[in-house]
Amino acid sequence: xxxxxxxxxxxxxxxxxxxxxxxxxxxxxxxxxxxxxxxxxxxxxxxxxxxxxxxxxxxxxxxxxxxxxxxxxxxxxxxxxxxxxxxxxxxxxxxxxxxxxxxxxxxxxxxxxxxxxxxxxxxxxxxxxxxxxxxxxxxxxxxxxxxxxxxxxxxxxxxxxxxxxxxxxxxxxxxxxxxxxxxxxxxxxxxxxxxxxxxxxxxxx
Numbered sequence: 001x002x003x004x005x006x007x008x009x010x011x012x013x014x015x016x017x018x019x020x021x022x023x024x025x026x027x028x029x030x031x032x033x034x035x036x037x038x039x040x041x042x043x044x045x046x047x048x049x050x051x052x053x054x055x056x057x058x059x060x061x062x063x064x065x066x067x068x069x070x071x072x073x074x075x076x077x078x079x080x081x082x083x084x085x086x087x088x089x090x091x092x093x094x095x096x097x098x099x100x101x102x103x104x105x106x107x108x109x110x111x112x113x114x115x116x117x118x119x120x121x122x123x124x125x126x127x128x129x130x131x132x133x134x135x136x137x138x139x140x141x142x143x144x145x146x147x148x149x150x151x152x153x154x155x156x157x158x159x160x161x162x163x164x165x166x167x168x169x170x171x172x173x174x175x176x177x178x179x180x181x182x183x184x185x186x187x188x189x190x191x192x193x194x195x196x197x198x199x200x201x202x203x204x205x
Contacts, residue, residue, distance in 0.1 A: 002026040003038030007055045009045035018185035032064045041068050045080030050092030072204030077179035103152035111165045117147040122162040130159030130173035132194050142187040176204045
């Protein structure tokens with residue numbers, strides 16, 4: 001069973017539809033017991049960093065997320081869900097993220113001819129090919145919607161990058177933690193393959 005963390009974020013429906021297409025059993029819940037019992041957990045989200053962290057904290061989900069990860073359950077952050085895993089964001093100064101991984105979320109710098117937010121398809125490079133990308137060719141295209149990007153402290157956890165004025169750390173993997181700045185659920189066959197790869201990951205320990 002896959003659990004999608006429900007913290008009143010946007011974009012949850014598209015994740016649900018992708019899992020339904022893959023015939024995966026899932027629940028949308030904020031119940032700690034159900035989240036802890038899940039085989040895989042997804043933290044989705046579209047919206048503002050500070051508002052999302054407020055909702056996660058007020059729902060009592062911070063310790064639950066930490067326990068899920070400590071238990072070795074495969075955990076996937078998507079879009080804003082990736083950003084929340086890190087320490088801080090320029091979008092919400094003074095509001096700490098979950099701090100599970102080390103790094104900062106930065107504003108995409110303005111450049112002539114570059115639209116912000118980045119909305120649309122971009123190709124991926126694999127500096128450290130992670131398990132999410134098994135069977136996927138480098139330079140495959142995925143779908144992004146974001147104005148802020150990750151700069152991870154540890155380059156060894158960065159499994160995919162793209163170029164959009166700067167080098168965007170587009171996906172990371174650290175132990176049982178996976179995260180994508182792009183939307184696999186909106187990325188056609190490539191994205192569905194990524195979700196299949198995540199579902200195939202076994203619990204650690």
